[in-house]
Amino acid sequence: MTRALVLALALMAAGAIGHATAQQPPRVPLVQDDTSDPDAAANLKAIAARGIKPHDIHRIYANAPKLQRRSSALAQAIRSDATVPRADRELIILRAAQLMRGDYQFTQHRTMALSCGITAAQIDSLPRWRESGLFSDRQRAVLAYADGMVSAEGITDPTFAAMQRHFSTREIVELTMTAAYYSGSAQVTRALGVAPEKEPDPTGYGKC
Numbered sequence: 514m515t516r517a518l519v520l521a522l523a524l525m526a527a528g529a530i531g532h533a534t535a536q537q538p539p540r541v542p543l544v545q546d547d548t549s550d551p552d553a554a555a556n557l558k559a560i561a562a563r564g565i566k567p568h569d570i571h572r573i574y575a576n577a578p579k580l581q582r583r584s585s586a587l588a589q590a591i592r593s594d595a596t597v598p599r600a601d602r603e604l605i606i607l608r609a610a611q612l613m614r615g616d617y618q619f620t621q622h623r624t625m626a627l628s629c630g631i632t633a634a635q636i637d638s639l640p641r642w643r644e645s646g647l648f649s650d651r652q653r654a655v656l657a658y659a660d661g662m663v664s665a666e667g668i669t670d671p672t673f674a675a676m677q678r679h680f681s682t683r684e685i686v687e688l689t690m691t692a693a694y695y696s697g698s699a700q701v702t703r704a705l706g707v708a709p710e711k712e713p714d715p716t717g718y719g720k721c
Contacts (some may be wrong), residue, residue: 537706539706539708543572544573544575544576548575550575553575553576555578556578556581560585568621570701570707573702596687597687599721601651603625604631604656607639608655609692609699610695610696611639612663613703615699617710623636625720628720629721635648642656654676654678655676659692
């Protein structure tokens with residue numbers, strides 16, 4: 514094989530690899546601030562008014578602005594109005610997102626979970642949490658609940674009983690709604706091809 518042919522094959526291989534690993538754009542447009550849709554523009558402006566740079570997921574949802582407004586209201590309620598401790602919410606979000614392969618949500622909420630006291634070692638061991646000694650009984654109840662929610666079998670009676678030992682009825686419902694919301698959000702980003710942002714913006718979101 515000649516040197517020229519070897520070089521040509523190497524360049525072809527490099528191009529193929531680069532094409533395979535390059536981050537693809539989302540399947541639908543990222544709505545910009547100067548959009549001509551008044552509802553979408555108002556939604557993005559409202560996000561910015563909270564001191565938060567609109568993320569890619571906000572710009573994706575802005576393609577359906579009336580639904581985005583309602584979805585945003587629920588997300589804000591989960592963040593600000595729930596009574597269950599934020600660390601528990603972030604833990605169930607991480608596990609639900611992980612199980613649903615919601616890389617976007619997991620990447621964003623990893624920073625938030627760390628600020629709420631969840632350790633990096635705990636996050637790294639989430640795929641093997643049952644064998645890990647890093648989680649309290651309360652956290653293990655949350656993780657088992659998240660696993661059950663996305664399983665074909667659903668929540669078993671022992672899993673629910675474990676939650677009742679650590680949480681009130683209101684807190685259980687809040688955690689259930691939180692996991693369900695972010696499981697659905699993970700399906701949205703997967704279906705529409707929204708990749709994690711390279712540098713998740715912590716403003717307004719990164720602190721517990």
